[in-house]
Structure formats: structure tokens, C-alpha cells
Amino acid sequence: MFKLKQTAVALMAVPIVLSGTVYAQTGTENRDESEIQDLGSVVVYSRGIRESRFDTPFMMDVMDGSTLKQRAATTTLDALKLVPSVSVSDTGNPQQSLVWVRGVGSLSGTGMEDHTVDVVIDGVSNGLAGISRPLFDVERVEVAKGPQGVLYGHRSSAGNLLLKTVDPHNEFEASIGGSLGNRKLRGVNAILNVPLSDQVAFRLAAQRERRDDFIRDAETGKRVSIKDTEYVSGKLRWFDGDRNDLILHAWYDRRKNNHPINMADPLSHHTLIRGLPMGTWRKNAGVSLTYKHHFDFGTLESITAYQRHSSWIQRPVRGYDMLEPMFAGLPPAERRIMDNYYGNIENNKQVVSEKVNQLSQELKLSGETSAGLKWITGVYLERRDRDFSWDATRGIQGKLGLDNYNGDFVRIFDRDTAALYGEVTVPVTERLNVVAGLRYSHERLDHEETFYPHPANTLSSHASFSHKLTDNLVSGRLGLNYALTPTWRLYALQSIGHKSGSFADWNTNISREGGAKPAEPYDASHIYTTEIGSKFLTADGRFALDVAMFYNKVSDEHVTIVEPNWVSYSDNADTESYGAELTMIAQVTDNWRLQGDLVWLHTEVTDVPESAQNITSKGNRLAQAARWSGGALVAYESDQKNLAFLGAGKFNGHVGMRFIGSRYSQVRNTQKLPSIVLFDASVGYKQSTMISMFGVKTY
Numbered sequence: 001m002f003k004l005k006q007t008a009v010a011l012m013a014v015p016i017v018l019s020g021t022v023y024a025q026t027g028t029e030n031r032d033e034s035e036i037q038d039l040g041s042v043v044v045y046s047r048g049i050r051e052s053r054f055d056t057p058f059m060m061d062v063m064d065g066s067t068l069k070q071r072a073a074t075t076t077l078d079a080l081k082l083v084p085s086v087s088v089s090d091t092g093n094p095q096q097s098l099v100w101v102r103g104v105g106s107l108s109g110t111g112m113e114d115h116t117v118d119v120v121i122d123g124v125s126n127g128l129a130g131i132s133r134p135l136f137d138v139e140r141v142e143v144a145k146g147p148q149g150v151l152y153g154h155r156s157s158a159g160n161l162l163l164k165t166v167d168p169h170n171e172f173e174a175s176i177g178g179s180l181g182n183r184k185l186r187g188v189n190a191i192l193n194v195p196l197s198d199q200v201a202f203r204l205a206a207q208r209e210r211r212d213d214f215i216r217d218a219e220t221g222k223r224v225s226i227k228d229t230e231y232v233s234g235k236l237r238w239f240d241g242d243r244n245d246l247i248l249h250a251w252y253d254r255r256k257n258n259h260p261i262n263m264a265d266p267l268s269h270h271t272l273i274r275g276l277p278m279g280t281w282r283k284n285a286g287v288s289l290t291y292k293h294h295f296d297f298g299t300l301e302s303i304t305a306y307q308r309h310s311s312w313i314q315r316p317v318r319g320y321d322m323l324e325p326m327f328a329g330l331p332p333a334e335r336r337i338m339d340n341y342y343g344n345i346e347n348n349k350q351v352v353s354e355k356v357n358q359l360s361q362e363l364k365l366s367g368e369t370s371a372g373l374k375w376i377t378g379v380y381l382e383r384r385d386r387d388f389s390w391d392a393t394r395g396i397q398g399k400l401g402l403d404n405y406n407g408d409f410v411r412i413f414d415r416d417t418a419a420l421y422g423e424v425t426v427p428v429t430e431r432l433n434v435v436a437g438l439r440y441s442h443e444r445l446d447h448e449e450t451f452y453p454h455p456a457n458t459l460s461s462h463a464s465f466s467h468k469l470t471d472n473l474v475s476g477r478l479g480l481n482y483a484l485t486p487t488w489r490l491y492a493l494q495s496i497g498h499k500s501g502s503f504a505d506w507n508t509n510i511s512r513e514g515g516a517k518p519a520e521p522y523d524a525s526h527i528y529t530t531e532i533g534s535k536f537l538t539a540d541g542r543f544a545l546d547v548a549m550f551y552n553k554v555s556d557e558h559v560t561i562v563e564p565n566w567v568s569y570s571d572n573a574d575t576e577s578y579g580a581e582l583t584m585i586a587q588v589t590d591n592w593r594l595q596g597d598l599v600w601l602h603t604e605v606t607d608v609p610e611s612a613q614n615i616t617s618k619g620n621r622l623a624q625a626a627r628w629s630g631g632a633l634v635a636y637e638s639d640q641k642n643l644a645f646l647g648a649g650k651f652n653g654h655v656g657m658r659f660i661g662s663r664y665s666q667v668r669n670t671q672k673l674p675s676i677v678l679f680d681a682s683v684g685y686k687q688s689t690m691i692s693m694f695g696v697k698t699y
Helices: 065-070 076-081 127-132 149-156 320-326 332-342
Strands: 002-004 017-027 060-064 086-089 098-101 117-121 138-145 159-165 173-181 185-195 200-212 226-239 244-256 279-294 299-315 350-368 374-391 407-427 432-453 463-485 488-499 525-537 543-562 568-587 592-607 628-637 641-643 647-660 676-686 690-697
Touching: 060 065, 065 138, 065 690, 076 086, 076 127, 076 138, 076 159, 098 117, 117 127, 117 149, 127 279, 149 159, 149 374, 149 407, 149 432, 149 463, 149 488, 320 332
Parallel strands: 002 173, 002 690, 117 159
Antiparallel strands: 002 017, 017 173, 017 690, 060 138, 086 098, 138 159, 173 185, 185 200, 200 226, 226 244, 244 279, 279 299, 299 350, 350 374, 374 407, 407 432, 432 463, 463 488, 488 525, 525 543, 543 568, 568 592, 592 628, 628 647, 641 647, 647 676, 676 690
């Protein structure tokens, strides 16, 4: 299977990217089956059981591996950007990136402890760390909307993304691929699947890609860095062909120089470097053991996983091109002092690093009775240790450097989670199903914070505090799913979700002038969601129409407050959102497929504590929440061709568009972003042993 990789073209502050990809395969025929699509056969697992997407009582989106490749989605965040009702603030750094579903999400960034949308990869929860994970050798991605806490816990209060990579199988498969594109894109990838016996198979997938940054040095014209991504995954599977299935999975990925840069004019794609430090890396590694045993009455599944996430970022506190507008009102002599001070690397850098170690064990039992009752129950245990350091230590020159932030902030988060859950789908009549689910979770957080000031900094002193938080959270949902006809479903679902309380990464109470104060925690937030919808699917499976109306009420949503003197801490505020969503998919002919969606969304801050009045106000709209958004996709695949110069194969291609209406960049509502249209397209030729593809995208 020869694959050609991706392309990207971007608007506004996003880079334009073009690329082409080629994949060559030996062994089995191409496994990417993007031909005639029977929408009724799309199977999903978002409720922990195998069921048709048509029967799921909430809105969700599904993308298979070939669609993700065709649309040049290379990370989980790329996949989320393709989904209606999902808003993304992508900084290149998961710790400072935000994801909202239907307007539900944090009002401002509080750090890696604040999860709204979980990324679950092969059954393992990744939280915010998962939004930077690469998409390679992927079977499918499911995005479920609305609280999913019954099965997935406190990291899924607004929804989740479930990613399933390809498992080893009993056919030999080997592929190698390469990518070329603008900004010196060059990449190579390979997949090897080897059956070792009738019951044992091994699969290896690896990828490496490099590309120049789209930002240039304003003086030299050179690219400021090279973005580098590498990924390797190995799976060993034993399947006895009857009741037992065991998969041992190990993975590693690294992204280098994908980080936010402070610039005076982001739209110019230029900044002044002048020797100031700039660089980053982010790594994920782990191992999991998944075992399934099929009884006559159901399936027992055990997932044991250990994973480690680590990152390091070094960048200027103030870019050189930011100094002129910041100090424009100063006399020339004082401006020279400022330029000299911040031009020294030791006075103008911040280093942010973190390490996350997570050990989890999940045991679940699911099944379906002869009467059609579907059920799942399970227990989940997790230990998650996170160390976070924000080192802003600078030199002291006169009064410069004498501030409350000249030092190293160190935070330790140790969290233990224990949960019990269960859900049933009961057929009350031949047409009516009742869905009921409940989860109880006990969360305990031990938090330590320490501030190490510059030795000569007289405004702050060394301080250390310890905290303990305990949350007992109950998530649940209750719904009806009614078959009006064999091709038309009506459903109503009431859900309750939660996010755990914690402490903000950027809290500076501990370095306050006049005496250190312990950080104040933000409370657990609670979401109450009502969704009423309809799903229609023609008998031949060629046309699907989903419509949903929803209402979300969130109490104690998380917000970070920054005072005029740059002291920062966290608090909670209340919000609500409501709207409607429509999705249509049509296999118009054997060759043409159309897809479209339209979303109307109203968001509002409904209650604000006095401490957060400088961050937002009652009645403000939520950040990045466009009133109108929508998308369209046209995809084509030809009949079999037999071209003399190319050989037998099929032409394919697509044109995709996403419209995002005007919205505010922040919950303060002071800067309104204009409407934008994002675009992606590809054209290719698919053969049994090779895929060649060229594409472009603008997101």
C-alpha cells in the first residue's frame, strides 16, 4: 500500500501547506475501502458496545482511516477541526490549547488538569495530552457529543474522541510511503504486518516527517525552526479464533518545535529572533495490554496501561518585535535600557516543562440478551502523577527583574481515581428503547506548590504549600430511542457530567508581594445537557440525515483570572449554550458522495464572580463560539480504469469546505474575529499496490 501523505494551506495566521503522498503495498489488496458507502453498516463503540451509528441516541461523527488520509488530518486535533459543533484554539501546545463542544469548555486556559474533551486511544484515556497525538495506521475515529462521563469519566464532560488503530491480522502486509510538499516537507512511513502463526500476528507502524516552520526571522528571512514529528507503534496479538483475544501494544511519538511564538503581528508570519532562545519538544510513550474473553452471555475486557507524557518549551517572554510597541512611550535613553535588558538571553526567557505518569486498569463486562437488552458494567482505577515547572528566572538590573514572577514555579499533582459504572439499553416495546447509565467516581488530589525566587529578588521569598482535594462525582444519563419507522429514529437524552476540581498551572498567589498565599482551587464543574434528535437512514443505506437540538447548562466552569499587576489565580463561572445541528450524508451514485452540516449555536456567560469581572461579564458570548458554522464535502471515486502508463486503478478526489462565522477570540469579548472559510482538497490514483495523492488544505 503506497501512501502519499498530506497537504495544508492556511488562512490568517495559519500556514499554507501543499504536499503529495505515495504509498506502495505488497501482500494483501489495499485495505482502505472507501468505495460505495452503506451508511447503515457504520459500526461505532462510543457506548462501550457494538452498535450501528444509526441506533446511537446522540449525535456523533465517524471518520475511517482513508478519509483521514484523504483530508490530510495528521493529528487528533486535525480530526477535531473537521467535526461540526467542535471549536478549537490550537496553540501548538496541548497545555495551552482548548477544545469546546457545542460551547461547553473552559472559559480560559487553566492548564493540563482541566479536561473537557477526552482523547481515548485504543481504550486508554489520554486527556489533553492526546490532542497532539499523530494519526497514522488508524482504523477509525469517533467523536461523541455531549457528556460521556458514564463510560469515560471526568475528562469527557463535553464529549470525547475515540481513536482505534489497526490491529494485527492474519494476512501479510507491507507498505512504505513518502511525503513531499512546500516548506521542504519530507516524510517517510512504513507498515509491516506479519502473521507468525495461525493464532499470532505482529504489526509495526512507523512515521517520520519534517517541515520548515511557516514563521520567518524578520531580519534574515530564514525559517525560525524545523517542525519534526516521529511515531512508532508495535502490536503483538494472540487470537485463538474462538473466545480469547490478547493484544500487547507499545508506542512512542515525539513532536519538536510545534509551539506558540509571541509575536507583535502574528499575521505577518515574521518575528525578530536576534539570538533569543526558542524551541520545544513533546513526547508520548506507553504500553498497554488488552485482553478479551467471549462468554456465551457476554464479553469480558481488561485494559491495563502505563503511559508517560513529557514536554519542554523554551521561548522569549517578550519577542524582540514586541519591545517597540510595549516601550514606545519611553524616552530614547530608557528604551535603550529596555532593549539591552531584554536582548540578553538570561533576561528574556521562560522554560516550561512537565512530566505525566499514568497507570490505569479497567475491567468491563458487556453483552446482549436474546430479548435485545444491551448492557455494560465496569470498574476503573487510575493513578496519575504530574510534575509542572514554569521557570521565569531572569537577571536583575537596577529595578528590572525586581518583580513577583522572577523565579521558578513548581507544582506537583498526584491524582487517584476509582470508579464504578454501568449502562443498559432496555427494549420496552418493539419500537421503544430506554437508555439508563450511571457512574460513581471518587477523586483524590494531592497538590504541592513551591516558589524558588531569584536569590537577589527582594519582592518575593521562597514558599511552599500542600493541598488535598476530594471529589465524589456522579455522572448519568437517561434517554428514549423510538423507531418511528424502520428507517427513522427519534430520541431524547438527559445527561449529567462533571469535571474535577484542581489548581491552575499559572497561579501566582504564592509569589505575591507582601507575603505568599496558597493557591485557591477551582471547584468541580457540573454540566446538565438535554438533547432531542432524529436520525433518518434510507433502506438502501445511501442517504442519512441527522438533526438534533440541544441545551447545556454549566455551573462552576473553570476560569483563570489575571489582575492588572499580572497576579493570576483561578475561579468558577456559570454558562449556558443551546442550538441545533444538522448533518447529511448521501451516496448519490456509485461514484459520487456528498456530505454537509449546519450548526446554529447560542452561548452566554450567565453568572460571574466578582473576582472574574475583569475577565468576562454576564451576558458575554463564549470564546471561539461562532453563531453559525457549517461544512460541505464532495468526494469522487471512478470506476476501474486500465491506463497504459499507470496500470489498473481508480481515480479519486475530494473538495471540502468549512465555514466558521464571526466569533470572539476570548471570553472578555473585546476582539471579534471575522468569518473564515477553510478549504481542503485532494486528487489521487489508487491501485492494488500503490496510492498516489496530491492535496491542499487551509487549516
